[in-house]
Amino acid sequence: TWSAASIVEDQIARIRAQVGTGKVVCGLSGGVDSSVAALLVHRAIGEQLTCVFVDHGLMRKNEGEQVISAFRDRFQIPLVAVDAEERFLTKLKGVTEPEAKRKAIGAEFIRVFEEEAAKIGDANYLVQGTLYSDVIESGGGTGAATIKSHHNVGGLPDDLQFELVEPLRALFKDEVRAVGAELGLDERLVWRQPFPGPGLAIRIVGGEATKDRLDLLRDADYIFQDEIRKAGLYRDLWQSFCVLPDVRTVGVQGDERTYGAVVVLRAVTSDDAMTADWARLPYDLLEQIASRMINELRDVNRVVLDITSKPPGTIEWE
Numbered sequence: 001t002w003s004a005a006s007i008v009e010d011q012i013a014r015i016r017a018q019v020g021t022g023k024v025v026c027g028l029s030g031g032v033d034s035s036v037a038a039l040l041v042h043r044a045i046g047e048q049l050t051c052v053f054v055d056h057g058l059m060r061k062n063e064g065e066q067v068i069s070a071f072r073d074r075f076q077i078p079l080v081a082v083d084a085e086e087r088f089l090t091k092l093k094g095v096t097e098p099e100a101k102r103k104a105i106g107a108e109f110i111r112v113f114e115e116e117a118a119k120i121g122d123a124n125y126l127v128q129g130t131l132y133s134d135v136i137e138s139g140g141g142t143g144a145a146t147i148k149s150h151h152n153v154g155g156l157p158d159d160l161q162f163e164l165v166e167p168l169r170a171l172f173k174d175e176v177r178a179v180g181a182e183l184g185l186d187e188r189l190v191w192r193q194p195f196p197g198p199g200l201a202i203r204i205v206g207g208e209a210t211k212d213r214l215d216l217l218r219d220a221d222y223i224f225q226d227e228i229r230k231a232g233l234y235r236d237l238w239q240s241f242c243v244l245p246d247v248r249t250v251g252v253q254g255d256e257r258t259y260g261a262v263v264v265l266r267a268v269t270s271d272d273a274m275t276a277d278w279a280r281l282p283y284d285l286l287e288q289i290a291s292r293m294i295n296e297l298r299d300v301n302r303v304v305l306d307i308t309s310k311p312p313g314t315i316e317w318e
């Protein structure tokens with residue numbers, strides 16, 4: 001039997017044995033895996049660890065600030081936060097094709113991370129939040145077609161000049177959450193729903209991810225999350241988020257014709273993201289979400305619900 005406390009103790013000993021007095025960097029995404037990995041390593045070797053948080057401007061509302069305050073203020077972990085929004089938006093100009101978008105973001109992410117890691121100087125180790133499930137998934141590859149090229153902090157290429165430190169390699173997601181709670185991680189981060197590395201950019205579909213569209217999507221997403229949390233459903237859902245297709249539709253508001261944006265609601269239940277079922281959200285909740293979006297967001301005049309399971313749909317739209 002395992003307990004979170006014994007995993008922590010065991011991993012601390014292993015991390016110390018691996019890195020000795022070496023310097024270590026860790027890319028933080030705000031997700032539970034990289035957060036717990038960073039906390040464990042910090043417990044083990046303190047200030048030998050520097051975390052790097054690349055804010056690509058594609059995060060949800062207030063998320064960047066939450067990461068910075070959790071790590072820098074609460075745990076006093078040395079943290080380099082890079083505001084790279086401009087750089088990413090520049091790279092995304094004119095890019096609408098899903099894979100091109102993913103690749104542009106992934107490549108820029110590595111560039112920014114490498115620049116920052118170089119500034120830290122003589123770090124030889126890189127923390128990765130690889131889980132047991134990631135180890136299994138990448139082991140059984142039979143050359144199946146790539147459905148989506150994944151980008152995440154855990155997916156930095158091996159040819160970065162680092163030795164990997166992977167304290168979560170033997171753990172399942174629920175164990176990672178328990179370890180996070182044991183280490184005092186904010187419960188908001190412990191229970192955070194998965195969020196894709198390329199962020200909101202892959203939820204702006206059929207068009208370019210511009211600052212204006214990202215801001216609109218962020219606001220819609222905020223309302224959705226807020227209502228889901230208030231309804232007590234946040235932890236029951238694998239993910240709940242909005243998609244903003246590049247489409248306008250005609251509506252009417254106060255005798256006036258409108259020609260506005262459509263927000264898609266996507267909520268799924270799942271155990272592992274390999275398959276997923278669309279969530280049967282209560283009608284009254286859906287009504288409340290739609291009316292808040294239309295009242296609070298000037299540009300939105302229509303809200304629709306995605307009722308596709310995976311397969312045949314994927315969870316994300318791109």
Ligand code: XMP
Pocket residue numbers: 148149150151152153194195196197198239273310313314315316317318
């Ligand atoms: P799909 O859309 O393929 O997504 O059904 C399965 C799960 O993976 C997440 N996802 C990503 N996570 N980097 C990530 O870290 C990515 O590039 C990425 N793309 C999709 C998605 O949110 C879902 O949980």
